[in-house]
Amino acid sequence: MIPRLRPGVRIHRDRVRDRWVLLAPERVVEIDDQAHAILARVDGTATVEVIAAALADEYEADAAEITSDAAALLGDLNHKGYVAWLR
Amino acid sequence: MAALTAPIGLLAELTHRCPLACAYCSNPLDLVRQQAELDAPTWERIFREAAALGVLQVHLSGGEPASRRDLVEIVASARAADLYTNLITSGIGLTRERMVRLRAAGLEHVQLSIQDTEAASSDRIAGYAGSVRKHDVAKWTIELGLPLTLNAPLHRANADHAADFIAMALAMEAGRVELAHIQYYGWGLLNRAALMPTLAQIERTIDVVNEARSRLAGRLVIDFVLPDYYAEAPKPCMGGWGREVIVVTPEGSVLPCHAARTIPGLAFETVRARSLADIWTDGTAFEAFRGTDWMQAPCRGCANAERDWGGCRCQALALAGDAAATDPACALSPRHAAMRALAEAESAADPPEPQPRRFPQLVVD
Ligand code: SF4
Ligand code: SF4
Numbered sequence: 001m002i003p004r005l006r007p008g009v010r011i012h013r014d015r016v017r018d019r020w021v022l023l024a025p026e027r028v029v030e031i032d033d034q035a036h037a038i039l040a041r042v043d044g045t046a047t048v049e050v051i052a053a054a055l056a057d058e059y060e061a062d063a064a065e066i067t068s069d070a071a072a073l074l075g076d077l078n079h080k081g082y083v084a085w086l087r
Numbered sequence: 088m089a090a091l092t093a094p095i096g097l098l099a100e101l102t103h104r105c106p107l108a109c110a111y112c113s114n115p116l117d118l119v120r121q122q123a124e125l126d127a128p129t130w131e132r133i134f135r136e137a138a139a140l141g142v143l144q145v146h147l148s149g150g151e152p153a154s155r156r157d158l159v160e161i162v163a164s165a166r167a168a169d170l171y172t173n174l175i176t177s178g179i180g181l182t183r184e185r186m187v188r189l190r191a192a193g194l195e196h197v198q199l200s201i202q203d204t205e206a207a208s209s210d211r212i213a214g215y216a217g218s219v220r221k222h223d224v225a226k227w228t229i230e231l232g233l234p235l236t237l238n239a240p241l242h243r244a245n246a247d248h249a250a251d252f253i254a255m256a257l258a259m260e261a262g263r264v265e266l267a268h269i270q271y272y273g274w275g276l277l278n279r280a281a282l283m284p285t286l287a288q289i290e291r292t293i294d295v296v297n298e299a300r301s302r303l304a305g306r307l308v309i310d311f312v313l314p315d316y317y318a319e320a321p322k323p324c325m326g327g328w329g330r331e332v333i334v335v336t337p338e339g340s341v342l343p344c345h346a347a348r349t350i351p352g353l354a355f356e357t358v359r360a361r362s363l364a365d366i367w368t369d370g371t372a373f374e375a376f377r378g379t380d381w382m383q384a385p386c387r388g389c390a391n392a393e394r395d396w397g398g399c400r401c402q403a404l405a406l407a408g409d410a411a412a413t414d415p416a417c418a419l420s421p422r423h424a425a426m427r428a429l430a431e432a433e434s435a436a437d438p439p440e441p442q443p444r445r446f447p448q449l450v451v452d
Contacts, residue, residue: 026263081263
């Protein structure tokens, strides 16, 4: 499954409040650093597994665990209309 | 003193001009004329100041923002300030070529209002034969890869078409639909008796929304707004006075809420005289109802005071005669039963002829 941000959704650094947010139509959603690390790699070509493998590599963490975290996050964001599945 | 938060949204009322004449329009009765409008360089400064203050999204609104010939320039400056740019439009005044330029300027979201699902009725409500063109605007928006919200302001004449609005949003490939029962400010308050839906209509729209939400999750975001007159609890108006939203009017007045000018005794400052940050921080109109210190019983000391902030000040004024009173939408307000009775009586009676929104006529002796 390949995730992408829906049109009109972008990641933004909220400097005034020192946090990451997703900006979307009529919505501002705060995202934590882990969610940001995942979403920053969502580019419309990488699968969840590829994203998780890259993160596991970078943070020397367990790939299976990151895959399930990423799938849960992206599934939730899909449900709320921020993320679409390409396949 | 309430802790000062930074605003997240800027409502930029670029103009009060609009080719439509919706009787529910929440613009003030004394519309601002074109000669008094802020110019594009001033908006550019406002956007920069807003972003520095903490604003993340700008809602370009009106009136009809496309009535401004310099809209592309204004959008570009909002985007240059790194604001999320949302255009709230009736679609009238947009051409495909203009939308291409708006997109190139960095526009990020189009919120298109439509008055009804059937053309003749839509044109009647808008007082303007433009509903067919709105479909073109929806099509161009999608073709250009921009996200589209279909905005359906609901009232007595169209509340029973909620399911059709949702079907229309799907057909247009909108990502989001806003089924918002209108609130009664400005022209809408003036025309309330003509617009108020019945409780049965409200209940049907709730059923439609609940069913569609579960069926369309992940496909279409459905936002729904109840009219306060039938609510049991008030909405946290604007997310609390002077907490999340800052409004700049066509001529540069800075307001905590777009209806705030109806409140007597409040002095509004202008961007021509002071910075947005200074006005937000200690402008007297912002201080007037910020936090909870201004509250009276039953709001004072209520467990919900920092959740709903006592509801809407303009509605308290309109219905309780005192802007510092509890919003009558709250079941704890002594005016609550009267508000509901008013809505029931108005919605049960034959609707009077609404007064279309228009600029004041020049009186010639
Ligand atoms: S509500 Fe109708 S009349 Fe008022 S600004 Fe919007 S489109 Fe124009
Ligand atoms: S009394 Fe005031 S604070 Fe309490 S719920 Fe009602 S409006 Fe909100």
